[in-house]
Amino acid sequence: MWTLRPYRSSDYAAFLELEIETALLSMDGATDEERGALGERLPDQLRTFYGFSAATGPTRFGGRVSVLEVDERYGGHLFTIEDREVFTGAERLWVTSLAVIGALRGQGFGRVLIAHAEAEARARGIQRLALGVAESNARARRLYERTGFLTTRLVMERNLGAEGPGPTRQT
Numbered sequence: 001m002w003t004l005r006p007y008r009s010s011d012y013a014a015f016l017e018l019e020i021e022t023a024l025l026s027m028d029g030a031t032d033e034e035r036g037a038l039g040e041r042l043p044d045q046l047r048t049f050y051g052f053s054a055a056t057g058p059t060r061f062g063g064r065v066s067v068l069e070v071d072e073r074y075g076g077h078l079f080t081i082e083d084r085e086v087f088t089g090a091e092r093l094w095v096t097s098l099a100v101i102g103a104l105r106g107q108g109f110g111r112v113l114i115a116h117a118e119a120e121a122r123a124r125g126i127q128r129l130a131l132g133v134a135e136s137n138a139r140a141r142r143l144y145e146r147t148g149f150l151t152t153r154l155v156m157e158r159n160l161g162a163e164g165p166g167p168t169r170q171t
């Protein structure tokens with residue numbers, strides 16, 4: 001039995017743990033030090049960017065977290081904000097993160113979360129869904145491609161530090 005429901009303060013620990021795992025998958029060019037510091041940085045980032053606290057969830061940009069509950073346990077989440085495409089000004093629902101816990105992957109819940117994002121956009125009167133994904137995250141990219149997303153921009157990066165892991169690319 002599964003359900004999708006709004007975020008509650010008691011979700012915070014599970015939400016944060018899955019956010020950290022997801023963020024680590026998105027840090028293609030990061031150093032080991034940057035990866036190690038993520039657990040400490042992420043709560044601050046969530047607070048500063050999204051006005052996110054454990055008690056309230058996101059409070060900025062129309063942010064919303066929907067929690068996937070499977071057999072009464074935390075199974076994953078969808079975190080969305082409202083956004084505008086920089087050149088056209090078109091409104092978008094931006095998928096800040098989407099994740100399913102490891103034990104439940106490959107059972108269709110990723111698609112469920114995408115379908116929910118689509119329904120949420122329509123309910124808000126928004127015609128576009130958008131997201132960013134690490135180039136190396138093949139599983140997530142396949143899900144997005146199969147659910148109709150097109151690559152519209154690439155983020156290209158050069159690491160100028162002597163000890164950096166080299167160039168990275170993100171879509």
Ligand SMILES: CC(C)(COP(=O)(O)OP(=O)(O)OC[C@H]1O[C@@H](n2cnc3c(N)ncnc32)[C@H](O)[C@@H]1OP(=O)(O)O)[C@@H](O)C(=O)NCCC(=O)NCCS
Pocket residue numbers: 021022025097098099100101104105106107108109110111112132133134137139140142143146
């Ligand atoms: C990316 C992620 C959300 C995908 O979630 P998921 O639940 O595994 O995705 P789905 O199950 O819907 O689809 C994945 C695969 O399962 C298959 N599948 C779909 N429905 C299925 C079902 N009912 N039974 C069995 N398999 C199914 C799909 O065919 C797909 O495989 P394929 O693309 O090789 O054909 C998940 O892997 C995840 O949380 N990863 C870590 C966090 C992350 O990277 N998030 C994205 C950041 S941008």
